[in-house]
Amino acid sequence: MLSYLARRLLLMIPTLFGIILVSFAIVQFVPGGPVERAIAQLQNADQAGSLGGVNAGAVDVASRYRGAQGLDPKFIKELEKQYGFDKPAWERFVILARDYATFNLGRSYYRAEPVIQLIREKLPVSMSLGLWMTLISYAISIPLGVAKAVRDGSRFDMWTSALVIIGYAIPSFLFAILLLTLFGGGSFWAFFPLRGLTSDNFADLDWPHKMLDYLWHITLPVASLVIGSFATSTLLTKNSFLDEIRKAYVQTARMKGLTERQVLYGHVFRNAMLIVIAGFPGAFVGAFFTGSLLIERVFTLDGLGYLSYESLINRDYPVVLGTLYIFALVGLVVNLLSDLTYTLIDPRIDFETREV
Numbered sequence: 360m361l362s363y364l365a366r367r368l369l370l371m372i373p374t375l376f377g378i379i380l381v382s383f384a385i386v387q388f389v390p391g392g393p394v395e396r397a398i399a400q401l402q403n404a405d406q407a408g409s410l411g412g413v414n415a416g417a418v419d420v421a422s423r424y425r426g427a428q429g430l431d432p433k434f435i436k437e438l439e440k441q442y443g444f445d446k447p448a449w450e451r452f453v454i455l456a457r458d459y460a461t462f463n464l465g466r467s468y469y470r471a472e473p474v475i476q477l478i479r480e481k482l483p484v485s486m487s488l489g490l491w492m493t494l495i496s497y498a499i500s501i502p503l504g505v506a507k508a509v510r511d512g513s514r515f516d517m518w519t520s521a522l523v524i525i526g527y528a529i530p531s532f533l534f535a536i537l538l539l540t541l542f543g544g545g546s547f548w549a550f551f552p553l554r555g556l557t558s559d560n561f562a563d564l565d566w567p568h569k570m571l572d573y574l575w576h577i578t579l580p581v582a583s584l585v586i587g588s589f590a591t592s593t594l595l596t597k598n599s600f601l602d603e604i605r606k607a608y609v610q611t612a613r614m615k616g617l618t619e620r621q622v623l624y625g626h627v628f629r630n631a632m633l634i635v636i637a638g639f640p641g642a643f644v645g646a647f648f649t650g651s652l653l654i655e656r657v658f659t660l661d662g663l664g665y666l667s668y669e670s671l672i673n674r675d676y677p678v679v680l681g682t683l684y685i686f687a688l689v690g691l692v693v694n695l696l697s698d699l700t701y702t703l704i705d706p707r708i709d710f711e712t713r714e715v
Contacts, residue, residue, distance in 0.1 A: 364699075371691050378687045379459065379680065383452050386676055393442045393468050393674050394435070442468060455680070464681035469673055474681035477666060484556055484662030487577055488654065492584040500589035501635065504596025505623065511601060520594075527590035532653035535583035539657065543579065551579050554659035580658045592635060599631040636700055 439445045446454075458465065464474035503523075507516045542550045552558070558572050603609065604627060612622045652664035663682060670678035 364695075367695050367698075371688075374691060375459075375684065375687055376456065379456065379684060380452070382680055382683055383448075383455065386680070387448055389674070392444075393676065394439055394444055396674055397442075398435075459684055464684065465677035467670075467678050468675045470675075470678075474677050477678060478663065478682060478685055481661060481663045481666045484655065484660045485664060487556065487573075488580060488584060488660070488662065491577060491581045492588055495581065495585050496589040497592060497635075499585070500592035501596050501632075503589075504593045504635075505600055505628075507593070507597040508600035508604065509619075509623070511597075523590045523593050527587045529587055531583050531587055532657055534586050535579065535654055535657040538579045538583060552576050556660055580654050580660060583654050583657070596631070596635050599634050600627060603627045603631045636697055 436445065443451060455465075462475060464478070466473050467477060470477060503519065507519055510516050538551075539553065541547050543553045552575065556573070556576050557569075558564075558576070561569060561572055564572060600623075609622060609627060612626050613619075617625070652668055654660070655662045655665045663686075667679065667682045669675075670682070
């Protein structure tokens with residue numbers, strides 16, 4: 360187990376390097392970078408004369424940037440130096456890789472803050488949404504999937520399948536708007552707050568009231584995410600249990616006089632759960648980032664999802680690459696923890712003999 364763990368940890372290094380290399384290369388070809396955006400904000404037809412006349416040097420330098428004609432080439436070079444584009448791409452990538460090795464993710468172009476500090480500020484929101492959604496989704500889907508497998512073909516199975524599919528078909532952001540309208544003071548009841556993760560007086564509350572305030576704010580966002588998140592894991596649990604129930608060892612256990620509960624949870628459960636656990640990393644990381652972006656906007660939650668989206672729109676490359684690096688690292692770690700969890704459910708699995 361230790362040698363397998365060491366190999367997996369070592370393989371994270373080239374994996375992260377490859378992700379950052381590809382992302383960095385793509386960024387170089389995306390139009391409308393920070394220098395172009397700065398020029399677009401400063402340069403217009405009325406300002407062209409006041410910022411300096413056109414000369415041969417200006418045309419040569421400004422030709423790389425659309426709309427930069429008429430600007431002093433020294434001014435453009437200062438912009439390039441400010442945003443770190445005064446060096447060739449390969450040198451910038453070497454500096455980036457060296458800094459990322461020590462978790463120095465640089466500074467935001469527009470927020471004037473270190474990227475790691477921005478991530479720390481936004482992380483609690485995304486962690487709250489991702490963890491609660493994943494835990495509640497699995498807490499619903501596993502018992503429901505087992506119950507559907509045991510009652511396969513019954514009216515309970517058909518009705519719950521219909522409800523699960525309907526929930527899966529409802530977009531989470533539309534359900535979020537519905538919840539806000541019904542319970543957020545939109546047109547009916549004002550049971551829950553409209554925005555934020557905590558109240559304004561959160562710091563003045565004692566610990567029990569802080570927990571209640573936090574749960575009060577997180578109820579509607581998490582409910583919006585959960586509505587369509589457990590369909591896949593429910594059906595996966597059901598089908599996995601059905602496959603195991605039909606195997607010979609289950610019939611043997613029943614003939615030995617074991618109760619149905621002992622058969623299901625003493626023999627079938629650990630085998631059936633392996634495939635369900637395999638989907639946990641994807642579910643967690645999806646909820647951690649992409650699944651919460653629209654929900655963060657609907658409920659005005661300032662999390663990592665919206666930070667990444669806003670940074671991409673604004674071409675804030677240090678934040679874009681920094682958040683991507685963190686998400687990739689989280690995904691790799693969660694994937695490793697998922698593999699290690701296999702041994703807790705089924706100790707017969709031996710990772711030492713497995714090729715990574």
